[in-house]
Amino acid sequence: MVALPPEIWLYIFDFLTNKNEIYRLISVNRIFLEVGLNLYWKNVIMSTGFENIEKTMHTLKRLSDPFITNRVKKLEIDFRYFKPAKPSTPISYMASTRNQGNQKSLKISMTKPLVDRILSTFRRRRSIPAPASHDTVPPPRSWPELVSRIIQALPECRNVNDLRLDWMDIPSSYDPKVVLRDLWSWSPIAPNLKALSLAGDLAFYQAFTETMPLFPKLASLRINLSRNYSVPNPLMSDSSVLLNHVIPFINAISLNLQFPCVRSFTTWVGLSAFFNNLPVLPVLHNLSIFLYVDWSPEDLCSLYLFLDGCQSNTLQYLDLELDTSEREPLEDLSKTLLRLFTSTSRSFMNLHSLTISPTRTARAVDIIIAILQKTRTTIHKLHVRERVFNSEELSVLDMLAEKLPRLRTLSVIANRRPIFSEEEQLDFGDGMTEAPICYTPLGSLEDQVYVSKSRLNRMTIRRSDDGSLDVDNKFRTT
Incomplete structure (x- = not known):
């Protein structure tokens, strides 16, 4: 890789007509990686609507890392209501089966336990420990709980100006x-x-x-x-x-x-x-x-x-x-x-x-x-x-x-x-x-x-x- 000052790489980035091309160039050098992450996390949208719960939970998990939250400049919070799920039915499963009757989502949610068992078998053979249970974020059981989780993630978003x-x-x-x-x-x-x-x-x-x-x-x-x-x-x-x-x-x-x-x-x-x-x-x-x-x-x-x-x-x-x-x-x-x-x-x-x-x-x-x-x-x-x-x-x-x-x-x-x-x-x-x-x-x-x-x-x-x-x-x- 040619050693160029960061200003030159940023000047090259300005010539990209399609800024989304930066995501294919993040492996070129550290400058493109930083620019790509800044573009991706510049605007964060979180919604409490039923169909957006899984995406919101994923976003909240990423916002727990200061490496990500420091890049957020614009924050959008859509307060939409959803009815609480039954105690025996996880919200994540309900959301995956409700989206327009999507058969693909239903198939993925039903086969996930089988995939987990296969992965755990390979981990045992390679002596790689499986992730601890606390690494996964449990889905919220109620609308107030989801709102509370969003609010508790805000202290790290110190660079938001919009x-x-x-x-x-x-x-x-x-x-x-x-x-x-x-x-x-x-x-x-x-x-x-x-x-x-x-x-x-x-x-x-x-x-x-x-x-x-x-x-x-x-x-x-x-x-x-x-x-x-x-x-x-x-x-x-x-x-x-x-x-x-x-x-x-x-x-x-x-x-x-x-x-x-x-x-x-x-x-x-x-x-x-x-x-x-x-x-x-x-x-x-x-x-x-x-x-x-x-x-x-x-x-x-x-x-x-x-x-x-x-x-x-x-x-x-x-x-x-x-x-x-x-x-x-x-x-x-x-x-x-x-x-x-x-x-x-x-x-x-x-x-x-x-x-x-x-x-x-x-x-x-x-x-x-x-x-x-x-x-x-x-x-x-x-x-x-x-x-x-x-x-x-x-x-x-x-x-x-x-x-x-x-x-x-x-x-x-x-x-x-x-x-x-x-x-x-x-x-x-x-x-x-x-x-x-x-x-x-x-x-x-x-x-x-x-x-x-x-x-x-x-x-x-x-x-x-x-x-x-x-x-x-x-x-x-x-």
Whole structure:
């Protein structure tokens, strides 16, 4: 083996287009081994769901080794409920036989004793002692026992800076406050935590804010609100939880919060009170809002005021995926978006990237035009979702793209097959200079759209679920 400094080997690793290739190179030298282990254990996911118990137990066993736990940077814990197993039936056996009626798993679990006997025979002949019984970790007998084992493994995860907690479909008899209090008392990661993702019902958020420690370095917060089916009348408590627990938590970290994300597919959450009371985020850099709810006029007004008041000098990336829970076009929402991007305020004056939905209404093209006009000197990337553009609309986008000096990626869905002018042919591999015909259940797409390469440095063509083509480029129609 050629003796090279570690920096050279790391430089060679950077040239691997597929980073998974590193796992085939771990035997080359110590550097590749370290890099491979770091990649493999960088993100650890543990779930308390029934079908994931065996994998979680294996992960817990590996996390008992500091050689492994020191490499963990992101930790994801999915709290899913499973019913306790019968005393005579090990959970590991039940899990292996329950997974979609998998005959292979059943066969392996039944033949394992025979394999163990054969291995023990070879060990006796070679005078190699069999592993002690304490080397194997017994499966948990209950959901609280599995949760306790996960929490007890956290003290060794000292380098974690990204944490995701998912609390879904847990019976109300299990108090999330007890679990979270134990988690923070055992875990040393709070002082170094930079990213936090939470998903659960409002009872979970209340328990979280009542037990959480300080997060002095937290810069990214992801909130996913879900319905609490165990509450008979959630309308009585959702606003109070948002105002008295969630909003104060966001306010406490607002000075450092750069990457907030709010998600909800729940129709009863009080969005008006939520947006009206959100604090000013002075270092806001990336804002993501995914809300599929029944929008009231009060909700739309509060959303408009919040977005219009965002820090224009720091906000560069914006994801707005807004829709109704009934999947019906909502003209009031379109009017709010159009008003937002046609206002005379200085909001979005430094925006580099925008992903927007819905665009299925009649005002969709007007909204896109308003966006491009407002961000014409700064926009680098625009992704329009859920809207299939016809040739006339593409012509408008093409005309505007000529006047956007920094635009590099325009992602829309077209209803025609793109081809390229002869002077701007692109290489698609194997000598092809024209995009291959995409066959769909409706047959080949006969209509054609001429695409100009122009300034854009991205060219990807994808077929959408409805048979149309998703094209990242500037469009030129004939």
